[in-house]
Amino acid sequence: MLKRQRLLTIRNLVDRKGIVTVNEIGAELNVSTMTVRRDLAELAEKHAIIRVHGGAQSPKLAQKQDQELSRLEKRDLRVEEKRQIAAQAAQLIEVGDTIFIGPGTTNEFIADYLTLPELRVVTNSLPVFDSFKSKADRYELCLVGGTYRERSGAFIGNLAIEMLEHLRTTKAFVSANGVCDSIVSNANADEGQIQRMALNNSRQRYILADHTKLDTEDFYGFYSLDDVDGLITDTSIEDEQRSDYSKLTHIITSE
Amino acid sequence: MLKRQRLLTIRNLVDRKGIVTVNEIGAELNVSTMTVRRDLAELAEKHAIIRVHGGAQSPKLAQKQDQELSRLEKRDLRVEEKRQIAAQAAQLIEVGDTIFIGPGTTNEFIADYLTLPELRVVTNSLPVFDSFKSKADRYELCLVGGTYRERSGAFIGNLAIEMLEHLRTTKAFVSANGVCDSIVSNANADEGQIQRMALNNSRQRYILADHTKLDTEDFYGFYSLDDVDGLITDTSIEDEQRSDYSKLTHIITSE
């Protein structure tokens, strides 16, 4: 059997079974485990599979599993990047601002980096609201109500839309699940709709997305990078991406 | 079996059963208890499960239990009366209702006595909302947003008013701080204003007040007993008061 064929077979095997052991592959194809490891390393380099100790996993499955994680678990994913991004966002905020902060685990860290004495904060996310609650004595906190979406802890629906309609903010910070070709996207249409309105109603608009979100897209596209004032991301962004996206908007990272 | 798979299996097991012992997991997966412990430690770090002595439990279940505990711990003033009143209020609620529940510690107990399968719940109180959060999978929860008032945990102001304006409910439950000569009153004008609107927009209207509130009045009168369907109070009400107030509205107590 040719190497080319074998690689393809392994790929199919992994995709079909979701997760396979090195030994299984070796037995199936009658090759040594060392060969399998070398093949897996090659495929992993091309992101065709994900290497795990003892075998390999299909990227599709891994992505699906990531999506199924609870809010609390997602919060723990790539914390450093999230904190970096949140800190950058916080630095943009000035005294006298009225800021909107959308749902998303990244946004839950922004409050940690805010030291300003006075501020008005608007959000439709209960976790974000909670992160500001300890500052309720200094800041005016405004929660956008509506129907509760348990999965993300956000308030959505017509009531939320109607309430947001009249709110003008100076700066809006919205997290994206995907940023691809100037399109900013999200997993949920109801939430995307609100985020679009929040951005439209703001003088300055910022999109928050860690480097893993760049060049990927999710279900619902809700905004265009052309219309925002900045894309806040972490320092792991690749040079090529930096130059690509800087044509569309201002890239904001630490350093 | 790969470690990855095992971790996933354990997570599912915990989620499904709510709580599992280390031994159960070990037997199920044919691994030593030490391995299970190590796995649980790893999952606990990622907040996928919560470690307890002898096993693990799902975060969802833990949250539910925590909430009930904190409610029990509310060895506040007159908890028994409040529970009595809350239970009475809950009994009035029927399938298909859209209910409004105002702020107030009494109202935070209503969720405990609700066993209906389906309901739509509207509130402008964060603590009340929290008391319903564990039921979010069955009930449609709608929070009236607005400016946060830390003192009572309620959302108030123009935004709240505007949002509530369009909401029609079948039953409204509002706590009063004082009931005197048919006047229902409250400590705060902003909250009273919202409560008045919530009552006006409801088909059926109920005032909740324990016996110590009767024949007393507070700063802001927001409603008249003539216009409500019932005054829910505890059994410590005096006969004289019962006959006085029953001329104005229907008195609801347990027995």
Next chain:
DNA sequence: TCGCTTTTGTTCTAAAATGTTTACTTATTC
């Protein structure tokens, strides 16, 4: 066929994962 490259297998060492023993801590029972 020869000489060369590429691929594969083998061996070995390090790292990771798992199991076992043991001392210790936490619950439970009387």
Next chain:
DNA sequence: GAATAAGTAAACATTTTAGAACAAAAGCGA
């Protein structure tokens, strides 16, 4: 509240897997 049982975690032993180094085999063009 002391005795007993159950659970925990550190230390060590064992097994499994990873990856490097090198040897053997296969493919390939002259």
